Amino acid sequence: xxxxxxxxxxxxxxxxxxxxxxxxxxxxxxxxxxxxxxxxxxxxxxxxxxxxxxxxxxxxxxxxxxxxxxxxxxxxxxxxxxxxxxxxxxxxxxxxxxxxxxxxxxxxxxxxxxxxxxxxxxxxxxxxxxxxxxxxxxxxxxxxxxxxxxxxxxxxxxxxxxxxxxxxxxxxxxxxxxxxxxxxxxxxxxxxxxxxxxxxxxxxxxxxxxxxxxxxxxxxxxxxxxxxxxxxx
Amino acid sequence: xxxxxxxxxxxxxxxxxxxxxxxxxxxxxxxxxxxxxxxxxxxxxxxxxxxxxxxxxxxxxxxxxxxxxxxxxxxxxxxxxxxxxxxxxxxxxxxxxxxxxxxxxxxxxxxxxxxxxxxxxxxxxxxxxxxxxxxxxxxxxxxxxxxxxxxxxxxxxxxxxxxxxxxx
Numbered sequence: 001x002x003x004x005x006x007x008x009x010x011x012x013x014x015x016x017x018x019x020x021x022x023x024x025x026x027x028x029x030x031x032x033x034x035x036x037x038x039x040x041x042x043x044x045x046x047x048x049x050x051x052x053x054x055x056x057x058x059x060x061x062x063x064x065x066x067x068x069x070x071x072x073x074x075x076x077x078x079x080x081x082x083x084x085x086x087x088x089x090x091x092x093x094x095x096x097x098x099x100x101x102x103x104x105x106x107x108x109x110x111x112x113x114x115x116x117x118x119x120x121x122x123x124x125x126x127x128x129x130x131x132x133x134x135x136x137x138x139x140x141x142x143x144x145x146x147x148x149x150x151x152x153x154x155x156x157x158x159x160x161x162x163x164x165x166x167x168x169x170x171x172x173x174x175x176x177x178x179x180x181x182x183x184x185x186x187x188x189x190x191x192x193x194x195x196x197x198x199x200x201x202x203x204x205x206x207x208x209x210x211x212x213x214x215x216x217x218x219x220x221x222x223x224x225x226x227x228x229x230x231x232x233x
Numbered sequence: 234x235x236x237x238x239x240x241x242x243x244x245x246x247x248x249x250x251x252x253x254x255x256x257x258x259x260x261x262x263x264x265x266x267x268x269x270x271x272x273x274x275x276x277x278x279x280x281x282x283x284x285x286x287x288x289x290x291x292x293x294x295x296x297x298x299x300x301x302x303x304x305x306x307x308x309x310x311x312x313x314x315x316x317x318x319x320x321x322x323x324x325x326x327x328x329x330x331x332x333x334x335x336x337x338x339x340x341x342x343x344x345x346x347x348x349x350x351x352x353x354x355x356x357x358x359x360x361x362x363x364x365x366x367x368x369x370x371x372x373x374x375x376x377x378x379x380x381x382x383x384x385x386x387x388x389x390x391x392x393x394x395x396x397x398x399x400x401x
Contacts, residue, residue: 004338004357004388008354009358011259011338011339011342012256012258012259012358013255015251016251017251018247022246023243023247026242026277026280029276029277029280030242030277030279030280033278033280033281034281
């Protein structure tokens with residue numbers, strides 16, 4: 001006679017080992033969810049370390065950061081440059097990341113991390129260890145953390161209802177919305193509709209001193225190709 | 234760009250995913266697709282909250298709670314899907330005509346509310362005590378006792394006199 005335990009065991013099925021593809025997919029989902037979570041968290045208020053805004057023109061590649069990153073021959077912003085904050089945009093001269101290409105980066109910042117899902121721009125010279133009692137918004141060396149940084153990534157959706165009433169713009173011929181995440185103060189969130197359920201979001205952390213036009217200029221210099229992937233949190 | 238979290242999570246998935254799928258399959262009354270959704274959702278949440286999971290006094294209990302929470306979420310999705318006629322009818326028709334005992338049990342489990350089913354699974358498949366089951370479900374021990382008693386009653390009602398299945 002089959003008892004309840006045996007019946008449940010049959011329903012539970014065999015103890016099948018996961019395939020490497022399943023494990024990789026689980027990891028990818030976790031990473032993209034964490035990225036999205038940090039995007040949302042980035043809406044929170046922050047205090048940014050002014051010291052991080054070292055005025056050294058640097059462009060790195062991939063995960064490169066720190067003193068070994070090559071120095072770029074910076075292109076000064078044009079007369080029409082709208083940059084009003086402490087950071088100006090200069091020509092990016094490092095290796096272009098896969099999926100995304102960059103025309104400009106903030107002066108003194110580096111491309112901290114890049115994969116097919118997005119890019120993270122961070123101030124040069126972040127210490128190896130950020131003190132545990134550092135205030136919110138202090139950037140760290142984790143390219144998947146967006147605190148105190150600028151990021152761009154693809155996602156399936158545009159701004160949600162609560163933040164959709166931003167400034168309607170056209171960037172490189174594409175519909176865009178410049179808005180703020182919930183609770184975001186001096187930072188910005190720019191959504192650019194690339195079509196086919198692909199939106200590029202450019203997020204500028206609170207406290208970086210960026211004006212709206214600087215966000216737009218930076219975003220206009222980011223180009224997404226077909227190898228870029230959409231995050232699914 | 235793998236880091237320590239990635240490495241630990243990778244090992245966790247390799248060693249625990251199969252068991253999670255089995256538990257999720259039971260929690261979803263044998264719905265393999267929904268179970269896979271449940272596992273993916275749970276693993277994603279674990280990755281995001283990995284530091285907290287690592288600090289947990291009872292990691293197994295942490296995972297069980299995450300599964301149950303995901304079950305509740307997934308059930309909402311399930312009911313939404315079931316509003317579409319084609320989503321539900323084939324499953325129910327198959328269950329009603331199933332001759333195998335485990336198919337009958339599966340159909341009976343499907344009739345139980347998700348948390349009641351979870352109580353039954355944790356108590357009578359995983360042999361958790363009432364306290365651990367209550368922890369997994371986020372309810373009182375008294376609720377676990379009443380839920381499992383009602384679950385068994387419902388199974389008996391749905392299955393009827395079935396000489397090939399001893400409930401306990």
